[in-house]
Structure formats: structure tokens, C-alpha cells
Amino acid sequence: MRKLALILPIIAFSSLAAEDNQTQQYSVGIGMGALYSGLGANIALVSKNDMKYLSAGCVEYSSRFGSTCGFGAGWVKTDLFNFENNKHGFGIYASIAGHEHSYRVNPDINGRPYQVKEHDIYGVGVSYTYFFNGINRSGTTLGISIHGTNADFESTVGGFLQLGYQF
DSSP states (O other): OHHHHHHHHHHHHHTTTTSOSOOOEEEEEEEEEGGGTEEEEEEEEEOSSEEEEEEEEEEEEETTTEEEEEEEEEEEESOSSOOSSSOEEEEEEEEEEEEEEEEEOSOOTTOOSOEEEEEEEEEEEEEEEEETTOTTSSEEEEEEEEEEEOOSSSOSEEEEEEEEEEO
16 A cells, blocks of 8 residues: 555656646645645645645544654546536545554563554545635635545545645
8 A cells, every 4th residue: 555655656756748838827826725735834836637746744632652644646537527627536546544553461572461552544545626716726625535545444435525725
């Protein structure tokens, strides 16, 4: 799963070389959801009908274990279906999705009474995003996503609700 999370940005940004000289611009966004790796921000390369982005954010906070933060990448397209505008985006993404802890109560070789094992959870999924002013203009975004994860003990299916603003 981690390899896929590292490969997805390369795939998304390598498609730039294949595109014609479309007008492309950079966009920065803040919010919560898949576009922002939880609560965070993104930087995106935007054209009239698609957005390729890298994001950084935090998905959870615990007073005992601290925060779980990480990175994500994705690609959103608005011309997959026959809509008359570029406001409905369907995408794929890979992102940090959580953190899990497991405890072993039996003493280990060194006589410690328990052992804690922890690791980050990554997810790969699909998303729907509504861009209020269109994908290539500044404005509010609203969406939903669902992803599968590499969790061992938590649920292997998760999702994000999304609310944000792209500048």
C-alpha cells in the first residue's frame, strides 16, 4: 500500500507530458477531506477539466498518542460523464487514513509486561467533488469519498466528507 501511495503522484504528474498545450495553472487549497489528506492543504495543477494534486494533513489527534499526519496524492476529472459544466469531479486518491495500535499483554523475551505495535494506515479510494465555481476557478468544494485501507485491526474500509476552498 505504501508503494502505491508513492507511485500515484508519479503517475498523476507524468501525464502532464502527454497533454497538449492546455492552459494549466497552479492552485492551493485548504480544508478537510480526501483533497486535503484529512484536515490540511494541497497544491494542485489544474486545467479546464482536471486537477492533479499533492496534499498534506492530519487525520486524527489523541492526547495519548499524539497526531496522525501524512501526505496524499490524487487526480480529479470533470469530463468523465456528459455534464454541461466542469463542476462535478470524479477522482482517485491515495492518502493517510489513520493510525492503529495493537497490544500484546503476554511478557516478551525481555520480561516486559506488554508490547505496543503501531503503524500508519493508508487508503486508496475514489471520490466525488462538487466545485461550486468550476474546477479551474477559485471557490468552495464539497464532496465525499470512500477508500480501502491497509489496516490490520481497524476497519479496512473508510471514507472522508469534504469541505474546502481552492484558491
